[in-house]
Amino acid sequence: MSETQAPHKPDANLRSPFPNPDQQTAKKVAQTVERAAKVFADRNLRFTKLRQQVFEEIAATHASIGAYEILARLGEKGTRVAPISIYRAIDALLDAGVIHRLESKNAFFACRRTDHMSKGKRPIFLSCEKCGAVGEVDGQHIFDLIGEAAKSAKFTPRVKFVEVQGLCPRCAGGDS
Amino acid sequence: MSETQAPHKPDANLRSPFPNPDQQTAKKVAQTVERAAKVFADRNLRFTKLRQQVFEEIAATHASIGAYEILARLGEKGTRVAPISIYRAIDALLDAGVIHRLESKNAFFACRRTDHMSKGKRPIFLSCEKCGAVGEVDGQHIFDLIGEAAKSAKFTPRVKFVEVQGLCPRCAGGDS
DNA sequence: CGCGTTATAGTTATAATATAACGACCTGGC
Protein backbone atom coordinates (compact mmCIF):
# COMPACT_ATOMS: atom_id res chain seq x y z
CA MET A 1 0.00 0.00 0.00
CA SER A 2 2.63 2.59 0.03
CA GLU A 3 3.10 5.41 -2.29
CA THR A 4 6.48 5.55 -3.87
CA GLN A 5 8.46 6.97 -1.05
CA ALA A 6 11.57 8.98 -1.32
CA PRO A 7 14.55 6.97 -0.22
CA HIS A 8 15.35 9.03 2.82
CA LYS A 9 13.06 11.54 4.46
CA PRO A 10 9.84 12.37 2.67
CA ASP A 11 8.01 15.59 3.38
CA ALA A 12 5.57 15.01 6.22
CA ASN A 13 2.86 16.66 4.17
CA LEU A 14 3.19 14.15 1.39
CA ARG A 15 2.91 11.06 3.53
CA SER A 16 -0.43 9.36 3.97
CA PRO A 17 -2.72 11.06 6.49
CA PHE A 18 -3.18 7.61 8.05
CA PRO A 19 0.29 6.23 8.63
CA ASN A 20 0.86 2.85 10.19
CA PRO A 21 0.85 3.18 13.99
CA ASP A 22 4.07 1.21 14.11
CA GLN A 23 5.70 4.44 13.09
CA GLN A 24 4.38 6.05 16.22
CA THR A 25 7.46 5.49 18.30
CA ALA A 26 8.66 7.56 21.20
CA LYS A 27 11.24 9.02 18.88
CA LYS A 28 8.52 10.23 16.53
CA VAL A 29 6.70 11.87 19.40
CA ALA A 30 9.88 13.58 20.49
CA GLN A 31 10.33 14.98 17.00
CA THR A 32 6.78 16.25 16.99
CA VAL A 33 7.34 17.88 20.35
CA GLU A 34 10.44 19.57 19.03
CA ARG A 35 8.52 20.98 16.09
CA ALA A 36 5.90 22.29 18.49
CA ALA A 37 8.55 23.84 20.68
CA LYS A 38 9.95 25.62 17.65
CA VAL A 39 6.53 27.00 16.75
CA PHE A 40 6.21 28.41 20.25
CA ALA A 41 9.71 29.85 20.14
CA ASP A 42 9.16 31.42 16.74
CA ARG A 43 6.06 33.13 18.00
CA ASN A 44 7.63 34.24 21.27
CA LEU A 45 5.31 32.06 23.30
CA ARG A 46 6.28 29.95 26.26
CA PHE A 47 6.29 26.20 25.75
CA THR A 48 5.95 25.54 29.45
CA LYS A 49 6.38 22.20 31.15
CA LEU A 50 2.64 21.70 31.48
CA ARG A 51 1.99 22.60 27.85
CA GLN A 52 4.67 20.19 26.76
CA GLN A 53 3.27 17.40 28.91
CA VAL A 54 -0.23 17.94 27.56
CA PHE A 55 1.08 18.11 24.01
CA GLU A 56 3.04 14.89 24.48
CA GLU A 57 -0.10 13.04 25.53
CA ILE A 58 -1.97 14.34 22.52
CA ALA A 59 0.88 13.63 20.14
CA ALA A 60 1.40 10.12 21.53
CA THR A 61 -1.60 8.86 19.58
CA HIS A 62 -3.01 9.29 16.11
CA ALA A 63 -6.46 9.23 17.65
CA SER A 64 -8.26 12.23 19.04
CA ILE A 65 -8.24 12.47 22.80
CA GLY A 66 -10.49 14.25 25.27
CA ALA A 67 -9.34 16.69 27.90
CA TYR A 68 -10.21 14.35 30.76
CA GLU A 69 -8.40 11.48 29.11
CA ILE A 70 -5.29 13.65 29.01
CA LEU A 71 -5.92 14.46 32.66
CA ALA A 72 -6.11 10.76 33.54
CA ARG A 73 -2.97 9.81 31.63
CA LEU A 74 -0.95 12.59 33.20
CA GLY A 75 -2.32 11.51 36.57
CA GLU A 76 -1.03 7.99 36.04
CA LYS A 77 2.40 9.46 35.49
CA GLY A 78 2.23 11.40 38.73
CA THR A 79 1.27 14.79 37.33
CA ARG A 80 -1.95 15.72 39.07
CA VAL A 81 -3.52 18.86 37.75
CA ALA A 82 -7.00 20.35 37.69
CA PRO A 83 -9.19 20.22 34.58
CA ILE A 84 -8.88 23.96 34.12
CA SER A 85 -5.11 23.61 33.80
CA ILE A 86 -5.52 21.04 31.04
CA TYR A 87 -7.91 23.33 29.23
CA ARG A 88 -5.57 26.29 29.58
CA ALA A 89 -2.74 24.28 28.10
CA ILE A 90 -5.02 23.08 25.31
CA ASP A 91 -6.01 26.67 24.56
CA ALA A 92 -2.38 27.68 24.21
CA LEU A 93 -1.66 24.69 21.96
CA LEU A 94 -4.70 25.47 19.82
CA ASP A 95 -3.66 29.11 19.53
CA ALA A 96 -0.22 28.05 18.43
CA GLY A 97 -1.78 25.72 15.87
CA VAL A 98 0.06 22.60 16.98
CA ILE A 99 -3.14 20.79 17.86
CA HIS A 100 -6.64 20.90 16.41
CA ARG A 101 -10.06 20.53 17.98
CA LEU A 102 -12.50 18.01 16.60
CA GLU A 103 -15.84 19.74 17.17
CA SER A 104 -17.94 16.69 16.51
CA LYS A 105 -16.20 14.75 19.27
CA ASN A 106 -15.12 17.43 21.72
CA ALA A 107 -11.63 16.07 21.40
CA PHE A 108 -8.17 17.12 20.29
CA PHE A 109 -5.37 15.78 18.13
CA ALA A 110 -1.87 16.80 17.19
CA CYS A 111 -1.27 18.54 13.90
CA ARG A 112 1.22 16.61 11.83
CA ARG A 113 1.39 18.95 8.89
CA THR A 114 3.48 22.01 8.39
CA ASP A 115 1.78 23.50 5.38
CA HIS A 116 -1.20 25.14 7.02
CA MET A 117 0.37 26.72 10.04
CA SER A 118 1.78 29.55 7.99
CA LYS A 119 0.42 29.25 4.47
CA GLY A 120 -3.20 29.15 3.36
CA LYS A 121 -3.77 25.46 2.97
CA ARG A 122 -6.58 24.71 5.36
CA PRO A 123 -7.12 21.03 6.11
CA ILE A 124 -10.28 19.03 6.55
CA PHE A 125 -10.39 16.40 9.26
CA LEU A 126 -11.09 12.71 8.72
CA SER A 127 -11.96 10.86 11.91
CA CYS A 128 -12.16 7.07 12.05
CA GLU A 129 -15.16 5.78 13.95
CA LYS A 130 -13.51 2.48 14.71
CA CYS A 131 -9.96 3.24 15.81
CA GLY A 132 -10.28 6.96 16.48
CA ALA A 133 -7.44 7.94 14.19
CA VAL A 134 -7.66 11.42 12.75
CA GLY A 135 -6.11 12.44 9.46
CA GLU A 136 -5.82 15.81 7.78
CA VAL A 137 -5.98 16.43 4.07
CA ASP A 138 -5.80 19.72 2.26
CA GLY A 139 -9.22 21.20 1.65
CA GLN A 140 -8.48 24.72 0.52
CA HIS A 141 -10.70 24.38 -2.55
CA ILE A 142 -13.49 23.06 -0.31
CA PHE A 143 -13.16 26.03 2.02
CA ASP A 144 -13.16 28.33 -0.99
CA LEU A 145 -16.43 26.81 -2.16
CA ILE A 146 -17.90 27.14 1.32
CA GLY A 147 -16.91 30.79 1.30
CA GLU A 148 -18.74 31.29 -1.97
CA ALA A 149 -21.83 29.49 -0.70
CA ALA A 150 -21.84 31.68 2.40
CA LYS A 151 -21.40 34.78 0.29
CA SER A 152 -24.37 33.82 -1.84
CA ALA A 153 -26.42 33.80 1.35
CA LYS A 154 -24.99 37.21 2.30
CA PHE A 155 -23.31 35.56 5.24
CA THR A 156 -19.92 36.76 6.44
CA PRO A 157 -17.88 33.69 7.37
CA ARG A 158 -15.24 33.78 10.07
CA VAL A 159 -14.60 30.20 11.15
CA LYS A 160 -15.27 27.15 9.02
CA PHE A 161 -15.40 23.51 10.11
CA VAL A 162 -15.24 20.49 7.86
CA GLU A 163 -15.17 17.18 9.64
CA VAL A 164 -15.82 13.71 8.31
CA GLN A 165 -16.53 10.59 10.30
CA GLY A 166 -16.03 7.24 8.67
CA LEU A 167 -13.45 4.50 8.36
CA CYS A 168 -9.74 4.93 7.91
CA PRO A 169 -7.94 2.78 5.32
CA ARG A 170 -6.87 0.12 7.79
CA CYS A 171 -10.25 -0.19 9.49
CA ALA A 172 -12.12 -0.22 6.19
CA GLY A 173 -9.79 -2.81 4.75
CA GLY A 174 -11.40 -5.59 6.73
CA ASP A 175 -8.05 -6.59 8.14
CA SER A 176 -8.53 -5.52 11.71
CA MET B 1 -46.44 19.32 -4.48
CA SER B 2 -49.09 22.01 -4.27
CA GLU B 3 -46.49 24.65 -4.94
CA THR B 4 -48.86 26.15 -7.47
CA GLN B 5 -50.51 28.49 -5.02
CA ALA B 6 -50.95 32.16 -4.55
CA PRO B 7 -48.35 34.20 -6.46
CA HIS B 8 -47.23 35.90 -3.25
CA LYS B 9 -46.04 32.68 -1.57
CA PRO B 10 -42.59 31.67 -2.75
CA ASP B 11 -41.12 28.22 -2.21
CA ALA B 12 -39.61 28.02 1.26
CA ASN B 13 -36.37 26.72 -0.23
CA LEU B 14 -35.96 29.78 -2.38
CA ARG B 15 -36.37 32.31 0.37
CA SER B 16 -33.35 33.73 2.12
CA PRO B 17 -31.81 31.41 4.71
CA PHE B 18 -31.90 34.39 7.03
CA PRO B 19 -35.45 35.75 6.96
CA ASN B 20 -36.52 38.70 9.02
CA PRO B 21 -37.49 37.55 12.52
CA ASP B 22 -40.69 39.56 12.19
CA GLN B 23 -41.88 36.68 10.09
CA GLN B 24 -41.39 34.38 13.02
CA THR B 25 -44.94 34.57 14.26
CA ALA B 26 -46.82 31.93 16.22
CA LYS B 27 -48.63 31.10 13.03
CA LYS B 28 -45.35 30.37 11.29
CA VAL B 29 -44.33 28.08 14.11
CA ALA B 30 -47.62 26.25 13.87
CA GLN B 31 -47.06 25.71 10.17
CA THR B 32 -43.58 24.35 10.84
CA VAL B 33 -45.00 22.02 13.47
CA GLU B 34 -47.56 20.76 11.02
CA ARG B 35 -44.88 20.03 8.47
CA ALA B 36 -42.95 18.11 11.11
CA ALA B 37 -46.06 16.18 12.10
CA LYS B 38 -46.51 15.21 8.49
CA VAL B 39 -42.94 13.95 8.26
CA PHE B 40 -43.52 11.77 11.29
CA ALA B 41 -46.82 10.51 9.91
CA ASP B 42 -45.31 9.75 6.51
CA ARG B 43 -42.61 7.71 8.14
CA ASN B 44 -44.94 5.91 10.53
CA LEU B 45 -43.33 7.50 13.53
CA ARG B 46 -45.13 8.95 16.49
CA PHE B 47 -45.16 12.68 16.91
CA THR B 48 -45.85 12.47 20.62
CA LYS B 49 -46.82 15.35 22.85
CA LEU B 50 -43.35 15.65 24.30
CA ARG B 51 -41.73 15.57 20.89
CA GLN B 52 -44.09 18.23 19.67
CA GLN B 53 -43.42 20.43 22.69
CA VAL B 54 -39.68 20.09 22.25
CA PHE B 55 -39.96 20.78 18.54
CA GLU B 56 -42.09 23.86 19.16
CA GLU B 57 -39.43 25.33 21.42
CA ILE B 58 -36.76 24.69 18.81
CA ALA B 59 -38.89 26.02 15.98
CA ALA B 60 -39.86 29.13 17.92
CA THR B 61 -36.48 30.71 17.19
CA HIS B 62 -34.19 31.01 14.21
CA ALA B 63 -31.29 30.62 16.61
CA SER B 64 -29.85 27.34 17.74
CA ILE B 65 -30.89 26.28 21.21
CA GLY B 66 -29.33 23.93 23.75
CA ALA B 67 -31.07 21.00 25.36
CA TYR B 68 -31.13 22.63 28.77
CA GLU B 69 -32.51 25.83 27.38
CA ILE B 70 -35.39 23.82 25.95
CA LEU B 71 -35.74 22.20 29.36
CA ALA B 72 -35.94 25.60 31.04
CA ARG B 73 -38.46 27.04 28.60
CA LEU B 74 -40.73 24.03 28.91
CA GLY B 75 -40.38 24.29 32.68
CA GLU B 76 -41.61 27.88 32.60
CA LYS B 77 -44.68 26.65 30.83
CA GLY B 78 -45.36 24.04 33.46
CA THR B 79 -43.90 21.02 31.68
CA ARG B 80 -41.24 19.63 33.98
CA VAL B 81 -39.24 16.83 32.46
CA ALA B 82 -35.83 15.30 33.04
CA PRO B 83 -32.89 16.08 30.76
CA ILE B 84 -32.92 12.55 29.39
CA SER B 85 -36.46 13.05 28.17
CA ILE B 86 -35.43 16.14 26.26
CA TYR B 87 -32.55 14.27 24.70
CA ARG B 88 -34.76 11.37 23.74
CA ALA B 89 -37.19 13.72 22.04
CA ILE B 90 -34.29 15.46 20.31
CA ASP B 91 -32.99 12.12 19.06
CA ALA B 92 -36.35 11.32 17.53
CA LEU B 93 -36.54 14.76 15.90
CA LEU B 94 -33.01 14.38 14.55
CA ASP B 95 -33.80 10.94 13.16
CA ALA B 96 -36.87 12.31 11.45
CA GLY B 97 -34.75 15.10 10.02
CA VAL B 98 -36.95 17.94 11.23
CA ILE B 99 -34.15 19.43 13.33
CA HIS B 100 -30.40 19.53 12.90
CA ARG B 101 -27.57 19.45 15.38
CA LEU B 102 -24.92 22.15 15.32
CA GLU B 103 -21.83 20.24 16.37
CA SER B 104 -19.72 23.29 17.04
CA LYS B 105 -22.21 24.63 19.57
CA ASN B 106 -23.81 21.50 20.96
CA ALA B 107 -27.15 22.98 20.03
CA PHE B 108 -30.12 22.30 17.80
CA PHE B 109 -32.26 24.18 15.31
CA ALA B 110 -35.33 23.50 13.24
CA CYS B 111 -34.95 22.55 9.61
CA ARG B 112 -36.85 24.96 7.43
CA ARG B 113 -36.16 23.37 4.11
CA THR B 114 -37.97 20.56 2.39
CA ASP B 115 -35.48 19.69 -0.28
CA HIS B 116 -33.02 17.64 1.71
CA MET B 117 -35.33 15.53 3.81
CA SER B 118 -36.07 13.23 0.92
CA LYS B 119 -33.82 14.21 -1.95
CA GLY B 120 -30.06 14.44 -2.03
CA LYS B 121 -29.47 18.11 -1.44
CA ARG B 122 -27.42 18.22 1.72
CA PRO B 123 -27.17 21.63 3.37
CA ILE B 124 -24.31 23.38 5.08
CA PHE B 125 -25.01 25.36 8.21
CA LEU B 126 -24.32 29.05 8.70
CA SER B 127 -24.39 30.13 12.34
CA CYS B 128 -24.37 33.80 13.33
CA GLU B 129 -22.03 34.55 16.20
CA LYS B 130 -23.94 37.66 17.18
CA CYS B 131 -27.62 36.78 17.12
CA GLY B 132 -27.38 32.99 17.04
CA ALA B 133 -29.45 32.62 13.89
CA VAL B 134 -28.73 29.54 11.83
CA GLY B 135 -29.31 29.30 8.11
CA GLU B 136 -29.00 26.41 5.72
CA VAL B 137 -27.86 26.60 2.13
CA ASP B 138 -27.44 23.80 -0.31
CA GLY B 139 -23.96 22.37 -0.30
CA GLN B 140 -24.26 19.20 -2.31
CA HIS B 141 -21.32 20.11 -4.51
CA ILE B 142 -19.28 20.81 -1.38
CA PHE B 143 -20.13 17.43 0.09
CA ASP B 144 -19.26 15.84 -3.24
CA LEU B 145 -15.85 17.46 -3.12
CA ILE B 146 -15.36 16.35 0.47
CA GLY B 147 -16.18 12.81 -0.62
CA GLU B 148 -13.51 13.01 -3.29
CA ALA B 149 -10.96 14.39 -0.88
CA ALA B 150 -11.70 11.57 1.56
CA LYS B 151 -11.46 9.02 -1.20
CA SER B 152 -8.06 10.34 -2.20
CA ALA B 153 -6.94 9.61 1.37
CA LYS B 154 -8.45 6.10 1.13
CA PHE B 155 -10.92 7.14 3.79
CA THR B 156 -14.49 5.84 3.73
CA PRO B 157 -16.78 8.70 4.73
CA ARG B 158 -20.05 8.10 6.52
CA VAL B 159 -21.07 11.37 8.14
CA LYS B 160 -19.92 14.79 7.02
CA PHE B 161 -20.17 18.05 8.91
CA VAL B 162 -19.84 21.48 7.39
CA GLU B 163 -20.46 24.38 9.71
CA VAL B 164 -19.61 28.04 9.36
CA GLN B 165 -19.54 30.62 12.11
CA GLY B 166 -19.72 34.27 11.18
CA LEU B 167 -22.20 37.06 10.79
CA CYS B 168 -25.65 36.85 9.26
CA PRO B 169 -26.73 39.56 6.81
CA ARG B 170 -28.53 41.65 9.40
CA CYS B 171 -25.78 41.48 12.00
CA ALA B 172 -23.08 42.20 9.43
CA GLY B 173 -25.02 45.06 7.89
CA GLY B 174 -24.99 47.15 11.02
CA ASP B 175 -28.69 47.80 10.54
CA SER B 176 -30.24 45.76 13.27
C1' DC C 1 -61.43 -8.32 24.76
C1' DG C 2 -56.73 -10.13 26.85
C1' DC C 3 -52.21 -10.81 25.75
C1' DG C 4 -47.48 -10.22 24.11
C1' DT C 5 -44.39 -7.05 21.97
C1' DT C 6 -42.39 -2.75 21.24
C1' DA C 7 -41.90 2.13 21.74
C1' DT C 8 -42.12 5.82 24.75
C1' DA C 9 -41.68 8.20 29.00
C1' DG C 10 -40.63 8.72 34.17
C1' DT C 11 -37.18 8.56 37.85
C1' DT C 12 -32.87 8.70 39.85
C1' DA C 13 -28.31 9.07 39.57
C1' DT C 14 -24.06 9.95 37.39
C1' DA C 15 -20.73 10.76 33.62
C1' DA C 16 -18.37 13.86 30.60
C1' DT C 17 -17.10 18.36 29.09
C1' DA C 18 -15.98 23.18 30.24
C1' DT C 19 -15.47 27.60 32.75
C1' DA C 20 -15.55 31.32 36.72
C1' DA C 21 -13.13 33.55 40.30
C1' DC C 22 -9.30 34.63 42.92
C1' DG C 23 -4.72 34.43 44.64
C1' DA C 24 0.27 32.94 44.28
C1' DC C 25 4.28 32.95 41.77
C1' DC C 26 7.53 33.88 38.28
C1' DT C 27 9.81 36.68 34.81
C1' DG C 28 11.39 40.68 32.26
C1' DG C 29 11.85 45.61 32.03
C1' DC C 30 12.25 50.06 34.34
Added chain:
DNA sequence: GCCAGGTCGTTATATTATAACTATAACGCG
Protein backbone atom coordinates in the same frame (compact mmCIF):
# COMPACT_ATOMS: atom_id res chain seq x y z
C1' DG D 1 12.67 47.23 44.35
C1' DC D 2 8.51 47.37 41.89
C1' DC D 3 5.26 46.98 38.41
C1' DA D 4 2.95 44.48 34.42
C1' DG D 5 1.72 40.47 32.13
C1' DG D 6 1.48 35.76 31.83
C1' DT D 7 1.11 31.32 33.95
C1' DC D 8 -0.50 28.07 37.22
C1' DG D 9 -2.91 26.30 41.60
C1' DT D 10 -7.10 25.88 44.02
C1' DT D 11 -11.87 25.66 44.69
C1' DA D 12 -16.16 25.68 43.10
C1' DT D 13 -19.54 25.48 39.64
C1' DA D 14 -21.70 25.46 35.01
C1' DT D 15 -22.99 22.93 30.93
C1' DT D 16 -23.84 18.92 28.18
C1' DA D 17 -25.09 14.04 27.98
C1' DT D 18 -26.10 9.22 29.30
C1' DA D 19 -26.85 4.78 32.31
C1' DA D 20 -29.98 1.89 34.53
C1' DC D 21 -34.18 0.70 35.82
C1' DT D 22 -39.32 1.11 36.22
C1' DA D 23 -43.74 2.23 34.43
C1' DT D 24 -46.92 3.10 30.99
C1' DA D 25 -48.84 3.74 26.26
C1' DA D 26 -49.67 1.92 21.66
C1' DC D 27 -50.43 -1.68 18.53
C1' DG D 28 -51.25 -6.12 16.28
C1' DC D 29 -53.26 -10.45 16.86
C1' DG D 30 -56.07 -14.35 18.17
